[in-house]
Ligand code: GLC
């Protein structure tokens with residue numbers, strides 16, 4: 001068994017919100033912690049949540065501490081350096097503070113080109129169908145709304161055209177039939193994964209990403225990394241997967257953490 005880089009989405013991928021039974025999650029946590037200890041594997045969470053909402057979930061579901069945290073759909077990366085004082089970790093809020101001013105600076109610099117938050121806001125203001133998400137989810141490089149699925153097909157192309165007209169280097173990410181994120185074009189979960197992979201020296205074949213919804217497509221589209229789509233994945237991801245088939249991607253039968261375990265065994269990362 002050799003080391004690997006494990007990247008996972010949280011909501012409805014690692015964490016199942018529909019049950020109190022967390023046996024599969026506990027087993028996965030145990031296997032991953034052990035692998036990290038014995039082989040130096042790395043654990044990365046890649047979520048659409050802000051660090052504020054991440055910490056709530058981490059406490060509630062007793063998540064193990066990751067080696068890096070990718071929040072706000074890939075626009076912020078926090079690396080848990082070994083120099084950090086024990087106890088002052090991501091969960092305590094030191095690494096990922098709500099202002100985001102301690103996130104990886106190289107990454108922030110890389111995605112800042114062509115991004116202008118004020119312009120994005122001034123354009124989105126003109127669309128009544130876009131309902132602002134809570135303040136915690138509005139980030140320096142992420143503007144987020146709720147948009148009803150029934151209106152999305154009509155609104156998204158229009159909005160994109162308006163934003164492009166201003167020469168903005170942006171991308172729209174629509175997930176779960178409700179969440180709309182507007183972020184810099186060169187930032188998403190997949191590009192954040194590649195940034196970490198290169199930083200730590202993992203080849204794509206030793207990297208595996210897991211997800212369930214639209215904002216995870218970037219993880220699976222990144223390249224040769226292994227992909228695990230959990231059994232409860234959303235239609236938008238299943239549809240993308242069937243339109244873009246690839247041998248390095250595995251569609252699990254089991255849901256959430258159970259599906260991740262199944263996929264890790266399929267690829268030979270775990271026995
Ligand atoms: C999380 C975030 C939200 C985002 C969604 C999809 O729910 O809190 O802001 O829109 O993920 O990326």
Ligand code: MG
Pocket residue numbers: 009010011012013211212213
């Ligand atoms: Mg999810």
